[in-house]
Amino acid sequence: MAVRGVSVRPITVRPLPTLQDVRMIEAENLTKRYGDRTAVNDLSFTVVPGRVTGFLGPNGAGKSTTMRLLLGLDRPDRGDARIGGRHYRDLHEPLRVVGALLEARAVHTGRSAYNHLLCLAQTQGVGRRRLDEVIELVGLTGVARKRAGGFSLGMGQRLGIAAALLGDPSVLILDEPVNGLDPEGIVWIRTLMQRLAAEGRTVFVSSHLMNEMAVTAEHLIVIGRGKLIADCSTEQFIEQSTEKMVVVRSPDAARLADVLGREGATVAPDGDGLLTVTHMEAPRVGELAAAEGLVLHELTPRRGSLEAAFMELTRESVEYGIAAGPDGALQEGALPAGAPAAATVQEGERR
Amino acid sequence: MTAATARTPPGVPAGAPSRGTRFTRLMLAEWTKIRSVRSTFWALILLVVLDLGFTALFMGLTVGQWDKTDAEDRATLAADPVSSILGSGFFLSQLTVCVLGVLVIASEYSTGMIRASLLAVPRRLPMLWAKATVFALVVLVLGTAVSFVSFFMGAAILHDKVEVSLGDPGVLRAVIGGGLYLAMLGLFALAVGAIVRHPAGGITGVIGFVLVLAPLAQLLPGSIGEHVHAYLPSEAGHLIANAHQGKDDLLTPWQGYGVFALWTFALLTVAAVLLKRRDA
Numbered sequence: 001m002a003v004r005g006v007s008v009r010p011i012t013v014r015p016l017p018t019l020q021d022v023r024m025i026e027a028e029n030l031t032k033r034y035g036d037r038t039a040v041n042d043l044s045f046t047v048v049p050g051r052v053t054g055f056l057g058p059n060g061a062g063k064s065t066t067m068r069l070l071l072g073l074d075r076p077d078r079g080d081a082r083i084g085g086r087h088y089r090d091l092h093e094p095l096r097v098v099g100a101l102l103e104a105r106a107v108h109t110g111r112s113a114y115n116h117l118l119c120l121a122q123t124q125g126v127g128r129r130r131l132d133e134v135i136e137l138v139g140l141t142g143v144a145r146k147r148a149g150g151f152s153l154g155m156g157q158r159l160g161i162a163a164a165l166l167g168d169p170s171v172l173i174l175d176e177p178v179n180g181l182d183p184e185g186i187v188w189i190r191t192l193m194q195r196l197a198a199e200g201r202t203v204f205v206s207s208h209l210m211n212e213m214a215v216t217a218e219h220l221i222v223i224g225r226g227k228l229i230a231d232c233s234t235e236q237f238i239e240q241s242t243e244k245m246v247v248v249r250s251p252d253a254a255r256l257a258d259v260l261g262r263e264g265a266t267v268a269p270d271g272d273g274l275l276t277v278t279h280m281e282a283p284r285v286g287e288l289a290a291a292e293g294l295v296l297h298e299l300t301p302r303r304g305s306l307e308a309a310f311m312e313l314t315r316e317s318v319e320y321g322i323a324a325g326p327d328g329a330l331q332e333g334a335l336p337a338g339a340p341a342a343a344t345v346q347e348g349e350r351r
Numbered sequence: 352m353t354a355a356t357a358r359t360p361p362g363v364p365a366g367a368p369s370r371g372t373r374f375t376r377l378m379l380a381e382w383t384k385i386r387s388v389r390s391t392f393w394a395l396i397l398l399v400v401l402d403l404g405f406t407a408l409f410m411g412l413t414v415g416q417w418d419k420t421d422a423e424d425r426a427t428l429a430a431d432p433v434s435s436i437l438g439s440g441f442f443l444s445q446l447t448v449c450v451l452g453v454l455v456i457a458s459e460y461s462t463g464m465i466r467a468s469l470l471a472v473p474r475r476l477p478m479l480w481a482k483a484t485v486f487a488l489v490v491l492v493l494g495t496a497v498s499f500v501s502f503f504m505g506a507a508i509l510h511d512k513v514e515v516s517l518g519d520p521g522v523l524r525a526v527i528g529g530g531l532y533l534a535m536l537g538l539f540a541l542a543v544g545a546i547v548r549h550p551a552g553g554i555t556g557v558i559g560f561v562l563v564l565a566p567l568a569q570l571l572p573g574s575i576g577e578h579v580h581a582y583l584p585s586e587a588g589h590l591i592a593n594a595h596q597g598k599d600d601l602l603t604p605w606q607g608y609g610v611f612a613l614w615t616f617a618l619l620t621v622a623a624v625l626l627k628r629r630d631a
Contacts, residue, residue: 115387122380
């Protein structure tokens with residue numbers, strides 16, 4: 001998509017083409033408490049059409065709650081959620097506008113897949129031909145007449161996706177769609193989401209798996225403990241949140257470590273002449289070694305794993321974490337759409 | 352990518368239908384829901400079997416024990432045979448309507464289906480009204496049919512001892528009233544199911560109302576007990592299946608049904624308010 005090339009440029013507000021100016025999904029200061037637990041805390045973001053937007057956060061971060069608020073299933077304590085400028089409950093034929101897959105199953109176990117879809121279709125006046133179409137699209141044709149209660153997790157997900165696609169909606173809100181799918185299913189749903197986005201639809205998909213989102217989503221909205229952590233392109237996120245390091249090997253590792261350490265690098269010896277250097281770029285490491293006349297056998301810039309970076313980023317906000325920091329400490333409020341990169345940089349520098 | 356610009360704006364589907372057809376669609380959807388779950392089907396079969404079975408059994412026993420029955424009991428039966436015929440059938444079979452009424456809505460909560468339903472009908476109340484209408488109609492049609500069969504069967508069994516025909520005063524109304532009672536009971540149960548949102552809890556609640564509260568109220572002393580008992584939903588409601596007001600009844604058949612209807616609509620109102628307010 002058009003954004004790809006541009007999004008590498010850091011921090012600047014991108015001059016976006018038409019489609020991306022449409023704020024299809026808008027969350028505005030959304031807050032939801034259950035008892036004394038704040039599930040979503042002053043969360044604001046927008047989702048635009050034409051690309052897959054990943055909604056990322058550890059378990060319990062408030063992703064599902066946010067989606068339920070968007071869909072009018074739960075009422076926010078504060079703030080507002082709109083789809084295409086309207087509240088979900090004001091949509092005339094909602095399934096023709098928004099298709100949703102919820103994390104928890106939303107199917108009567110005693111009803112066949114076909115009848116489940118049929119009763120939903122009937123509420124919106126969706127015809128039977130479309131019904132057969134979506135059943136075939138998700139690959140449930142053979143089992144459509146079987147009771148949904150007997151479905152495997154993966155088949156249940158496919159049924160949920162069929163229900164979401166029933167009204168041929170322009171907005172898709174999918175909560176953990178890859179859950180329970182086999183590798184083939186994961187590739188299928190990934191391809192499907194990307195195709196739907198390429199058709200100009202808005203695809204908003206949650207996941208707690210960073211690596212999955214890295215290959216599926218073009219844009220990321222990351223939350224932890226109900227608060228926004230990052231709102232930026234996936235490339236930016238990877239660029240700024242994974243730690244850069246340099247792996248260097250030298251027969252005189254001890255002296256090299258000393259030299260690099262004096263110049264401000266953090267050096268971790270790995271034995272066998274191997275050093276892992278952080279807080280210093282590879283060229284600088286090479287220059288310093290040359291200046292000291294040290295022999296290098298290897299000099300490799302590396303990146304930390306994305307999953308590790310994500311864990312690091314959200315560690316303080318993990319619901320079940322031990323001795324998590326105070327609630328608001330991680331990130332101050334909502335980030336303006338143009339400045340997410342700065343936020344993630346800060347994030348990295350804090351450690 | 353080029354197709355992107357061609358998409359219609361959200362929330363403005365072409366050919367928005369009128370309100371009437373919209374509700375018809377919701378009713379159609381609710382009908383699909385009811386007919387496509389096996390428990391509904393079996394509960395309705397059970398309703399028919401229990402009703403007719405117990406009518407036959409009780410009337411058969413009544414005839415069989417006729418010579419040993421004292422005069423007072425014979426007189427009671429003779430005074431309003433239709434209420435005995437219908438009542439013996441309803442006594443147990445009404446429980447299937449109670450269970451089904453609760454399940455029709457509470458099973459949506461227990462399975463998570465409610466979320467799909469509310470995503471399709473985010474204003475929520477039309478879904479409740481459509482469901483209530485369709486379920487009441489199903490029970491009304493089946494209940495009235497069963498009521499007629501039960502009556503003809505019972506009347507035929509009693510034939511030698513007590514004569515009763517559809518043309519007798521109040522009898523036709525009582526037989527139709529059998530269907531009306533079950534339909535209202537279904538709505539009553541549905542309302543409780545919508546409030547409790549839990550199948551087991553809802554069923555316990557309704558059966559408590561229908562079976563437990565009545566004998567309990569009778570234990571209250573004097574006229575307080577009588578009045579409380581008379582105004583209990585199912586006690587007041589089943590009077591509609593009597594040919595006329597019995598000498599001990601505080602309410603006429605239609606008054607009784609009115610009381611039952613008030614109970615039901617009060618609970619439906621509570622259910623509606625809660626449905627609108629609560630997180631799903």
